[in-house]
Amino acid sequence: MRRYPVKSMLGEEVAQAEMTERGLAGDRVRAVLDVATGKIASAKNPRLWRGLLAIEGVGVPGDEELSRLLGREVRLIDVPPDGAEFERSVPERVLAEGIEAEVPYTVGRLGGAAPEGTFFDFAPLHLVSTSAIARVGALSPRGTVEALRYRPNLVIGTVEEGFLENDWVGRRLRIGDVAEIEVIVPSPRCAIPTLAHGELGRDTDALRTVARHNRVPVLDMGPQPCLGVYARVTRPGRIAQGDPVRLVA
Numbered sequence: 001m002r003r004y005p006v007k008s009m010l011g012e013e014v015a016q017a018e019m020t021e022r023g024l025a026g027d028r029v030r031a032v033l034d035v036a037t038g039k040i041a042s043a044k045n046p047r048l049w050r051g052l053l054a055i056e057g058v059g060v061p062g063d064e065e066l067s068r069l070l071g072r073e074v075r076l077i078d079v080p081p082d083g084a085e086f087e088r089s090v091p092e093r094v095l096a097e098g099i100e101a102e103v104p105y106t107v108g109r110l111g112g113a114a115p116e117g118t119f120f121d122f123a124p125l126h127l128v129s130t131s132a133i134a135r136v137g138a139l140s141p142r143g144t145v146e147a148l149r150y151r152p153n154l155v156i157g158t159v160e161e162g163f164l165e166n167d168w169v170g171r172r173l174r175i176g177d178v179a180e181i182e183v184i185v186p187s188p189r190c191a192i193p194t195l196a197h198g199e200l201g202r203d204t205d206a207l208r209t210v211a212r213h214n215r216v217p218v219l220d221m222g223p224q225p226c227l228g229v230y231a232r233v234t235r236p237g238r239i240a241q242g243d244p245v246r247l248v249a
Contacts, residue, residue: 003027008043009057016240023124031119035073042086044190046099094191127154128228149193172249179237186216188224
């Protein structure tokens with residue numbers, strides 16, 4: 001179980017946490033604001049912001065040091081500006097042209113399925129199954145892939161093979177005895193899984209493999225390379241690593 005105190009920075013493993021309609025307590029409670037554009041900094045635009053994935057989200061430095069590390073004037077904020085936006089580079093172009101290239105991007109708004117005042121790109125919870133991670137690893141040239149690259153909150157232990165969570169959309173899962181979530185949509189993947197994450201080096205196949213083997217329709221975007229699913233919290237509760245997870249509807 002992981003949370004990411006600052007959007008796009010490195011996360012932290014937690015043994016237990018309160019789960020509310022705003023996701024795991026302490027998750028994405030702050031973000032970096034690009035002073036020049038007024039947009040939220042996101043590693044989804046790796047040319048500008050891949051450096052965020054080298055910074056610990058716990059004990060993050062002050063604005064002046066952050067600006068030096070990132071090469072742009074930034075501020076750390078805990079309340080999103082009105083109409084907060086972020087940039088998402090076209091993943092296929094990043095793969096083709098590299099992380100230094102100035103490639104086309106789309107502009108998104110925060111929190112389409114999250115409560116107001118949060119820094120989630122879409123929904124307050126992201127989960128992936130061990131079966132899906134194992135499948136991507138088996139199909140990848142390296143023979144393995146790290147779940148960490150996909151920045152999930154929860155990694156659900158499963159025994160069946162394949163991309164199981166594709167079939168969870170529209171269903172509810174119970175975590176432990178109380179907490180419940182509703183799976184909303186598959187998670188379309190951007191360039192982030194291919195980037196260096198702290199001590200993890202680059203791995204372009206973390207996206208290429210998903211793009212080749214698990215394209216799934218997402219909302220009105222058509223088939224997208226997906227791994228994992230987004231969810232909303234329908235019944236809050238305290239959850240812990242090792243809690244049983246089961247489909248209840």
